Amino acid sequence: MNGASRVTMDDPNVKTVYCTGSPYDIGFTHGSSVSAEVHHNVEMYSYFFGETAKITWQQARERAVTRFLPTIERQWPEIIDEMRGIAEGAGGGLTLDDIVTLNVRTEIAFTNYTDGCTSLGQNEGEKMYLAQNWDMIPELQKGMVLLHIKPQNSDIALRFLSEAGIVGKIGMNSAGLGLCMNALRSAALNPNNMPVHVMSRRLLQYARSYDDAVAIIEEFGLASSINYVLADKSGKFADIECSPVGNFLIRPENGYVAHSNHFYGPGRPLTLKDHPGADSLTRVARMRELTENDSREGVDATFETLRRRLSDEQGSPAAICRSVPPGAKGIDRLITLGTIMMELTSCTGQITIGRPCEDLPIVHWFF
Incomplete structure (x- = not known):
């Protein structure tokens, strides 16, 4: 090779x-x-x-x-x-x-099922943060991989948390574009559009800015539903709920935007059915509460303060930092498998594999 x-x-x-x-x-x-x-x-x-x-x-x-x-x-x-x-x-x-x-x-x-992830985009002065927990069944932790890719004939390198064999997931590129992902459950499907994980890779490989990313989404369309929190190093960011029947923009308020696993953006047609778990609503409400509390108390967004929010266990086991519910079986055994945090102006990041509320080693990312 x-x-x-x-x-x-x-x-x-x-x-x-x-x-x-x-x-x-x-x-x-x-x-x-x-x-x-x-x-x-x-x-x-x-x-x-x-x-x-x-x-x-x-x-x-x-x-x-x-x-x-x-x-x-x-x-x-x-x-x-x-x-x-x-x-x-x-x-x-x-x-x-x-x-x-x-x-x-x-x-x-995921037209039949949704996992549980909580995401946040926050602009803090000259710093632009993206962060999320990825929640799934415990066995999938053994298949996780961190991919650092430098395609030939390109000046963009990309780094992302993925699952072995899957070409795109959560991460950032050397141009300063980053994305987080949240599963959305709807029956809408269009095989003529780009599958979710292929789209995530396309964004990381080719988008140099938030505007580039939006243009790519509009050009190719999504085969199924997914939520993206997108940001670039200039500080431009927003949340886009994507589906085969349209994309719904959620603009930041008070310098941040939070999302979990349900549609709440404006303009969604009644024909696009949403099937969230109850904890999706409570997790995003809790993330907003924690973020607003930090803002009122003058606590700046940093990797440390973002990890503290992502470590929150209020409402456990179906908390932001999720644990397996007692007695749960099969696909109901959701747990937080990893946390990824990115600061796009410096193209740096931190990843922990496992629940962030536990004492875990940190993998530092930089370009």
């Missing part, structure tokens, strides 16, 4: 993979460096699809290949080369079809 690679363990719970080169090279490095984690995620999403969509992995793969692969090939053929590289790098009989299936897991499962 022409692409250079490096794997580190800055945190004992997650691998950091450095990839460069052509799309295929990047994919092969990704797949070969975290092969066990890719296979683990195939196994876990096979279980997850059975629980949420009531289909087998084979059925999910047929759906991914017939409904979504043609669109991805048409809209962004290079990312298909990268997915092929992931499959061949991971080995063990995995094919491009398996990796495409992982990358459309939102379109397959």
